[in-house]
Each structure stands twice: as structure tokens, then as C-alpha cells.
Amino acid sequence: VNNTPAPAPTATVGASTKDATLASLLPASIKSAGVIQVGVDATYAPNEYKDPSGNAIGWDIDLFNAVAAKLGVKANYNIAGFDTIIPNITGGKYDAGVSSFTDTAEREKQVDFVNYYSAGILWASAAGKTVDPSNACGLKVAVESGTTEQQDEVPAKSAACVKAGKKPIQILKYDGQDLATNAVVLGQADAMSADSPITEYAIAKSGGKLQAAGTTTDVAPYGIAVAKGSTLGTAVQKALQALVDDGSYKAILTKWGVADGGLTTITINAAANG
Amino acid sequence: MAHAERPDRAAGSPPPPGGTAPAEVIKAVRLRHPVRNLIAVVLAVYFVAFLWDASTRKAFQWDIYIKYLFDQRISAAALVTIELTVLSMAIAAVLALLLTVMRLSSNPVFRSIAWFYVWIFRGTPVYVQLVFWGVLSLIYPTLQLGLPFLPPVISFATGQALSFFALAVLGLALNEAAYLAEIVRAGILSVDRGQEEAAIALGMSWGQSMWRIVIPQSMRVIIPPTGNEFISMLKTTSLVTAVPFSLDLYARSRDISAETFTPIPLLLDASTWYLFMTSVLMVGQYFLEKRFARGISSARPEKAAAAPDTREEAIG
Amino acid sequence: MAHAERPDRAAGSPPPPGGTAPAEVIKAVRLRHPVRNLIAVVLAVYFVAFLWDASTRKAFQWDIYIKYLFDQRISAAALVTIELTVLSMAIAAVLALLLTVMRLSSNPVFRSIAWFYVWIFRGTPVYVQLVFWGVLSLIYPTLQLGLPFLPPVISFATGQALSFFALAVLGLALNEAAYLAEIVRAGILSVDRGQEEAAIALGMSWGQSMWRIVIPQSMRVIIPPTGNEFISMLKTTSLVTAVPFSLDLYARSRDISAETFTPIPLLLDASTWYLFMTSVLMVGQYFLEKRFARGISSARPEKAAAAPDTREEAIG
Amino acid sequence: MTGEVPMVEAVQVSKSFGSNQVLKSISLTVARGEVLCLVGPSGSGKSTFLRCINHLETVDAGRLRVDGTLIGYREKGDRLHELKPRDAARQRRDIGMVFQRFNLFPHMTALENIIEAPIRVNRANKAAAIVRARELLARVGLADKADAYPAHLSGGQQQRVAIARALAMDPKLMLFDEPTSALDPELVGEVLDVMKQLAQSGMTMIVVTHEMGFAREVADSLAFMDGGVVVESGDPRTVLADPQHERTRAFLSKVL
Amino acid sequence: MTGEVPMVEAVQVSKSFGSNQVLKSISLTVARGEVLCLVGPSGSGKSTFLRCINHLETVDAGRLRVDGTLIGYREKGDRLHELKPRDAARQRRDIGMVFQRFNLFPHMTALENIIEAPIRVNRANKAAAIVRARELLARVGLADKADAYPAHLSGGQQQRVAIARALAMDPKLMLFDEPTSALDPELVGEVLDVMKQLAQSGMTMIVVTHEMGFAREVADSLAFMDGGVVVESGDPRTVLADPQHERTRAFLSKVL
């Protein structure tokens, strides 16, 4: 029940048709199965989250559905914990990870990334509570386990606090972004740190319960994760580039209100290759 | 001289109801427990105050609680939780029986393997086990049945064959089997050895004496903890998010709160459903226990039965 | 005619050791169990093959397993897990005693409140409860002690006063108390009522008979399940991530694997530590049980004791 | 003279469990130094009567006095007040009780069983209590079993320790509830011997028993109970030899 | 003539539990239709000997035959083979056993207790088994208790049902292990009466008992065991009246 194929992309947005030359780039196993197994942590609205019946939706999903259609296969979304996705790709259970992965050099040691978006990090706090991300020493900051915010960004800020002789940031780790966001809404945490599209979406949806804290920083590319050296990477890259070129990429981002971070050139492993 | 004064009844005939010339019935002043009663009143007031406060406290968002209590997604998730519970308990019961037979066997290989199984599964957290089952297909991409060191007879890809639902059920069942095995074993050992001997002495086989005599009696000891395990399993399903499987009651209530930003009332909704389901199970267990105690509870030689002997009899 | 043939010993004197003119000792051909032995061999081979396969399987990344097994972060986290376990069990034990006294009381207020407590805490998953304790300070920003409906006597801000560690301990302890209370109650009810009566008949007070006579004997029934609860608590601490508290064994091993992208060996590391700690506890429990069984296990009137009566005696 | 107040005086004592009236207006007296044997079929209320005397049960109607003191209640003017637990415990100290199933404390040695109540209840000096306990053990013929746990004693030995335990509180009255009926026949004699000695030493005793030989030899009187009433009572030799009532006769014909 | 093979023949039977030798070269025979009473102090090995006859225990040395068949082993040439469980069960069918603590199946009514083995073991027709069970219940005086659960029967009634249950398998030999020692004295008689009847009907019986009256009246012979040996045996009246051995005399003086 958990592995339901995503609904076909709507006719108006992201409609794409099979491109035989791109399809030929697919690894044989995917070609014969006709399905790409995708790992996704569906707690990261609007990038990827769940519809009322529990299926993965979001602009990442829409975008990858379009990629799959270009490649002439279906995408099967496996809802997973964020920190289990990359190991499942290296282990061969998933073909791809579509879950707003920030492309980092560290992660590139494990998988290849097809970069498809440029996102920053944005903090949010409860409405009426001013938080300065560059001086958050001693505050409680909610993050999702396994994200760059948990592993790199907030720890770095906390280390700076300690260096300056101030109290460290108390990092609250949650199993999903939804829990982290709700911790701020409830007041359990003083602020949250997440990718800019997520924070912006949460602020918009929270009905005035959240406000942005500071501005977007640490802009970095998102990447679709595939096994190292897999030809799937090239296939996805080419398919995405085709979507950019024919305008359907833009259409999908615009529909979800996240066109700001759209790219014009699709690359692989931007973190290492610059 | 000790003697019965006024033997005012003809011996041999039962006394008339109520007794003739009844002695004055004692209407004594009852003993009071002033301190205890004061504490009880204070506790009761606190308890009511707590409930009153909770019912008006904003943080609980009772309006949202009520709105989602019967939300179709929540009730569907409750059904999934029940499915998980029933399936994994059923599989666990079969495994547990097998393990018990192995543990009671006189063959050391059977006993060791069963012991090892129980040791591993009781020694690690079920949450961690569930995470393991989630990555099973990474460790064993294909499962092969056949003789060891020879080409496999059957082989299938675990990733395709086992959905997360199946893995959740499997993980819960394998863990539970270790606990149920202990319960079944204790139940069988609790039956008076004389019962099996009497059966054997009548010429019954070991199997017959087990099935007809020992196991029916062990049920009285097995049923209560198994009922507890069933109830406990219903709650343990809240951990299947570790697999990750996310259509159970807790996960779905979390999904809704992710949209609505109201985790507290949705936690209350989930808790209410859990409480309701476990309460139904507890009531069921009560009646089941009563049924299986039939004819057994006071089965002991007359002498012992005449005087109420253990507290349980005196109280329950 | 029935008669003893060859009464070849002088009656009244014990027979010489070994007996004179011993009958030929029976050296019979032992019964074989070919099918059972075959199954046992196959199982043993499978078991060894499984271990062999696991030891060489790449997915387990044994090199990484070994690297992190004694990583300082992991052992420090194991210590935190032990702290969580010990603290919450200690608090739970105190609460459980209180609950037991309330449940055995003849006052209906005490009994109802204790029943309600046990019902709520046994009826909902501990994972969900832990999530609740995590948001406690949001629901009750200040806790106020005092008489209801009057200004509070003491009041403190929960957010400041209670760290996530404290909340984790509290959450685990409150849940566990409900289970321990049942165990203590069952233990006390298991002591033969005659024991309390004998004490009372000697002029001892209820408290004296409880402390000196009933409770020491109930320990034999209380210790085994309490040991199990202790072991189970050690494993339940893996759920404190729900609070969120993230310095325990499982959370730390997960942190490491998030950095190294090697969840399987780190799960194995955590499991190994859990298994080690629970095994130590199991051994401890074994000796504790032995100690508390002192002088009690076979305490029954001579007649019953003469014949091995229950299977437990016959086997254990 | 103390002899004028009987040791036990029951006047129309009744007791019900729910709707089941177990004692139906029992009246009898036991004088100081006397031994009363109580016999009767199972369920006739013998144990319940003993338990009432020791206030393990509370009587519903009638009056029960031990050595002149009302059991279970306090008279204050013309009203009765229930006893506080502490006062009830005080009454019980003077009454020793021996149970069918011994009820020795299994987690204590024979000696510990005996000194427990003197030390805890009477706050006796421990050394003195031990000396006294050893005397009592010697008196019941178990001087060498002081450090044995009950599980390692035979039934007869256990019952003798139980008697010593009751005697350690220096009771005025001893109650025995079928003290030998859980024993192997070989072991009955040793317990009866101890009881006989005790009777000869002048202890007031009420003994529920099926041992008619003991009753005949030791008891000063015998009461036959059935269905919660004392059907017949009197000199044991007379009652046993020539029972007046049909029920007594029927019962004795089975037991003798 | 079948009379030539004794029903039970024990030749130097020995049995140890670990280092504890419980039976030390016991030899005795019981002829067809005879009643043997086995008496002796606790721990002397009486129960163990009965259990060996029914192969609930296996003998270590010596030979034990029932109706000419070796118990526990199969003779094949000059070697002994352990019996398969199925063959052991077949041997037990012909031997009825009655236990001290009755061991009725508490989850079955009296009738169900009796028909269980005939139906399961002998694959008897159920209707026929019920008819036969009712006959047996009538024979032990319990025609009206067919549908009662053991818990609702007195000890004496339970023991009589247990006898009926054993008789339902039409045994050649009945073993009784202290069948009345867990009973209230009032109830002993009714069980002994049933056993007496059974003896008179010609059943071969071995009875472990402390009821010397029964032994004197019913038994054809009496064996006194102590410390795993048969100290003395012979006509019950002779042995009881004039025991030859010191140990027998000491024991009898306590029991009689």
C-alpha cells in the first residue's frame, strides 16, 4: 500500500512524452522493470509530503514524474526516513532519492547528484518572537534528523557561539520535518532551520503562526541522488534539461510557487565540480 | 466445666430460619479513618480539578480534537493498526508453538537454536529490530531456500516480494514470538505433573496427553499474559514508522498534524483510539479468562478447597 | 500367594552399599529417533551456514562495525541509556508501591484513581506518551502546587525546570509505574493468606505483617517480572527520541550513521550493546531470583512435598 | 479469685458470610485451665468459631469474651465501638493459634519464626527472646532444629515449631484448628504428645480435631458442632461412648 | 492354565535417582486375583515401585513382568531394547493406576474423565463408552454425578471417579498409591468400600496404604518396605499381629 505509484502529472503542468533516445540511457534493470524505485521522505512540504490518502505529492514529485515520463518509465515512491534513503540507494533498494537532498561533497562520496534546483537555508520562529539566526546562542532550534541543517549548518553556528564564549545552541532533532515545524508552532523550540522552500511554505500555510527569521543563506544546489556512476544519472540529467528547455520545468515550479530557485542548466555533482 | 449453654434447639433438626431467640444483633459504632478520608477527599478534589482544568485548557484545542476524532483517515488508520496487530500476533503464535516444542525437546540442537532465537529477540529493542527489517532487502537482496552450500531451489528478490507492510508484520511477529514462547512454556510447566502422569498411565500417548489434557489446562495460565501481549502489540504497532511503514494510527495522526500544525489534539485523537481499542481488548480478555477458568479454578483436593487458601480466592 | 522372594538381607540393618548379589544391570539398546535427529542436523547446518554467510556478507560492513563498536560516543551513549533505565525504574518503583497501596485499599476513591491511572498508562503506547511529555511544558507552562481553586503555593516554569532528559525519565517512569503496580499487586496476592493470618494472630499489626512476612515472600513472585521489566525498560529507552532526547544509544548510533551513511553496521553496534547489557541484566536476574527463592520454593506441608508435584520441580 | 471469670465465654454468638449463616447462636464457656475439643463434620463452622475467638472474624450477634474482655468491640456506656486495629492486635497477643497448615514463615528459620513476634510485638530484648525460643524448642523436642528452615522440617516438626511460636507470646489461651490433619499418620503422635504436655501444664485450650483418642484422653469436655450449632456437649468419654443425638451418632460412626 | 503365570513378577528390581538408590533388589510376585498391600514409612520407595510396574519409571536392574510381559523393554534375542513410546503406552493400557491426589482431569466432567481414554486410546465407540461409564459410575456409587466437574465433588467422590476411570480401560491389574491419605477421615470409608468390592470381584491389586484395617480384612498378603528393600512380607494378619523385624514393629507401633 505504501508503494503506490504517484498519480500521473496533470495535463496542464509538466506534461511530457517519452523520448526514445533518453530512454535508451537507462540501466537495463530499470528498462526491463519499467519502474524507477524512488526513496522519498514525505514530510518536507511542499517539496514532498503526503496527500490525504498517504501518497507522496509535492513539486519534487511532479518534477520527477515528468522526468520518468520522458524516460518512458513509471516512478514508484517509497516513503522512507530521510537518513535511510542514501544507504538504500548504495544498497541497491532504491534507484533514486528524490527528497530535496542538498548536494554536499560529503554526500557525493556516497552517491551522484543530478542538480535540479537552488535552495538556501531559512530559519523561522513563532510569530511575534524575533530570532536572529546569526546570534541564536542558547536557543532551542528544531531540525530534522539527517538534514544538512542538523549535520552542518546549526552545529557550525553553535560552535561559533561556544567560541565566542556564549551558550551553545540546543539542537532538537526530530524524525521528520513536520515534527520540527510543529515544535516551533507549539513553542517547544525557539526556531527551526530548514531549506528555504520548506520554511517559506510552512510560514505561508501556518496561518500566521510562524514568521521568517533572518534571510535565506547558504544557497546550495538540490540533487536527485542516484548510485555512483550509474547511467541513470545521465539519463535523469538529460531528461531534466529537456524539461527545462521545453518550459515544463518552469511551469511546475511556478505552479508550486517556488520558481525563485529554478535553474537553467542541469549539472551533475555541482558541489564537487563547482 | 465447658458445656454448651442453652442447647435450645432439638439437635438433629436444622434451626428454623432466622434462629429462635436471636441474640441482639451487634450495632457497633463503626471505626472511623479520619486521616485516610481526608487524603481521599483531597485526592478526589485534585482529580476533578485536573479534569476540569484540562477540559478548558487552550493547549488541548478540543475543537480540533473533536473535528478529527472521527476523520475518515484516522479511522482507516485504526483499521490498519488492527490488521498489523492481528496478523503479527497470529504469525507469532505459530512460531511460538514451534519454539516451545523445540525448547521442551530433549534434543540439544533444538533447545540451543530456540534459546538463541529467544535471546536475540528479547535482548534488543523492537524499534531497532524494525529498523533492521526495513533494510532487510539491502542485506539480503535475494532470499534463497534450499540446501546450504548448494545452488538454491527457490530464490526471490526480497525488495519486490516484501512490502513495508509485510516487513512490519514480519518484524513485529518475529519479536513477539520470543515472548509468546516463554508464556506458552510457562503455561505448560504450570500444569500439575500428575495430570500428564494420569493421562500416560491410562495409555494415552504423549501427544494425546498434551492436546487433550495438558494444553487445555495450561490455557488458564497462558491466556492472561497472551491477552496482555495482544494489547501490548496493538500499542507496539505505533513503532512501525521505523520500518518505515506509515499508514498506522500514530503515523497518520502525525500526517494530519503536519498539515494543520496542531499536534497536541491529534496526539489526543490517536491516544483516544488506542485507549478505546485496548479497552475493548481488555474487556474481551476478561471474558476469555473467565471461560478458560471453567472447572479448573477450584480444582484441588477437598481439604484444601474447604478453607479459602490463597488471597486470590478470598478477594477475587 | 504374593510374597517377597529371597529376603536376603537381615531386616532392620541397612543393605550394604551396592547391594549383595546385585541383579544384572540392564544395558538395553537405546531408543533411536532417526527423523528427529535428521531435522536437528539439517537445522544445525542451516544455522551454521547462516552465521558463516553473515560473517562474510558485504552489506554488514564488519570493518565499520568493529571500528565503531568501542567508539567513545557509543559507549558514552550506552551509559546514558543505563542512566535513563535506572532512574526511571527507581521512580517507577516508588510510584508503583503507592499505586498498589491505593489499589488494595478499601477506600473507593483511592482504588478508582489508581485504576484510572493504570488504565490510561497501560492503554496508550509509550511512544505516544513520550511525545506528550515532550510537549508538557507547552500544555502546562507552569506547574502549580497548592489547593485547587486557590492561589498556588508553589509554582514553577516547566520549560526551565525540566530538561529533555528529565522529561524522558519522567515519561518512562510514569508509564512503567502502571506495569510495576500490577506486578506488585499480583505478588502480594500470591502469598498464602495463611501467612498474614498467622502474623495477625500473633498480634502483629497489618504493617508489620506486610513488611516482615508478606512482602519478603511476595518478592519471589515480584522479582522475576520486575527483572523482565528492567530489561524491557533498557530497550524502551530507545524510544526517547520521541521526547526528543537524543543522547541515548540508539539515537547516537543513528547520528553516526547519518554522517557515515552506514546504517547497517551502526545498527549492529547498537544492537550488540543492547544485547550485552540485557544479557548482563538477565544473568543478574537469575542470581537474584535464586536468592529470593531461599527457603520458600519447597515450603509446603510434608505430604505434598514428598511427591514431585508440579513440573517445575521435576524439571527445574 | 480469678477462677470465677471463665477464660472463654460465648453467649449466643452468630456469624454470617453474606447470606450464609455459619454460626447460629453458639453459647459455651471454657474455664481456666480446661481443654475443650470441638468436633463436627466439614463446614459445620468449627474454624469460623475459633477465628471469631481470635478476632480474625468479627461476630455479628451475641457476645464473646476472653478472660472477661469483650472480643472485637469496646463497651463505652451502653454502646459498642469497633476496636481500632491496634487494640485488636493487643487482644490477640494473649491468644495463641495453631493452624491446620502450620503457616510457619517459610523465609525464616525455626528460631526466627519463634522470636519474630516477641521482638516485633512485645519489643522483647533479642537475646532474651532467643534464650526463651531455645527453651521452647527444647520443650517441643526440637532443640537441634533451631536453624532449619520450615521447608527442611517434616510436617510434624513444622507443627511443633508452630506451637512453640504461639507459646513464645505467653498466651492465656491456645486455639488449635485441626493441628494434625495435614500430617502423615506416623507424625500425628509427636504433635499430640506436645499438646498433651501443654494441657497437663495447665494451659487453657480449644482444639478442633478428628483425633478421638486425644479427645478421650486429654479433653475436659467435648462439643459436637453441626450446621453452625452446638448439637451436644459434655464429658468426652460420655459423649463418645453414648451420643444422645442422631447427628452425633452418625458422625462418630464414620470417624471412630 | 493362565493361573501359572503370576500377574506381577519382580526379580531383583533396582532403581536409582542419580546416586540415590531408591529400590534395592526388590523381588516379589503377585498371583492373579490377589491383593497385595504395600506398607512402609515415607520415602521407602513404595510409590517408585508402583511407578516402575506401570513404566512411569524405568528399572535399572532386574526384571519386572506383568502377566508374563517384560515391562519397559523388549527382548530380542539376548539383548534388551528400550520400548518405543507407542509400545509402552500399549503396556500401560492394561494396568490401572489410582493416585493419592486423584489427578482427575479438572476441565472434564466425571463422565468425560471416564470416557476419555477408552475413546482416544482404544478408539471405542462413544455411545458405548458412555453406557459403560455410567455403569462404572453406578458401581462406585456415583450414578448421579456424571455431569459434575471434579471441583464440585468431595475428595472421596473424586477418588471413586478416578477408580472408575481406571476401570474403564478394563485393566488386568490395579495399582493404588495411598488412595485415601488425602481424604478427610469421614470420606475414607466410601473409597475403601469400593476397593473392597473390586477385590472381591477378583481384580488383582497392589495397594500402598496406611489403612491397616483394610489390609487385614481385604489383602491376601502384605509387604513391609523400608529404605528400598522388602523387609518382611506374608499373610497380613500374621505380619500385623506378630512382626518379625524390629523396623516393622517400630513402624506398626506408630501407625496402628
Ligand SMILES: Nc1ncnc2c1ncn2[C@@H]1O[C@H](COP(=O)(O)OP(=O)(O)OP(=O)(O)O)[C@@H](O)[C@H]1O
Ligand atoms: N471467609 C469466608 N467467606 C465465606 N464463606 C466462608 C468463609 N470462611 C468459611 N466460610 C464458610 O463457612 C462455613 C463453615 O466453614 P468452617 O471453615 O468454619 O467449617 P469447619 O467446620 O472448620 O470445616 P472443616 O472441617 O472443613 O475445616 C463453610 O460453609 C464455609 O464455606
Ligand SMILES: Nc1ncnc2c1ncn2[C@@H]1O[C@H](COP(=O)(O)OP(=O)(O)OP(=O)(O)O)[C@@H](O)[C@H]1O
Ligand atoms: N523423580 C524423582 N527424582 C529423584 N528422586 C525421587 C524421585 N521420585 C522419588 N524420589 C526419591 O525416592 C525416594 C522414594 O520415594 P517414594 O515416593 O517412592 O517413597 P514412598 O515410599 O512412596 O513415600 P511416601 O509415603 O512419602 O509416598 C525418596 O527419597 C524420594 O525423594
Ligand SMILES: [Mg+2]
Ligand atoms: Mg476448619
Ligand SMILES: [Mg+2]
Ligand atoms: Mg508415595
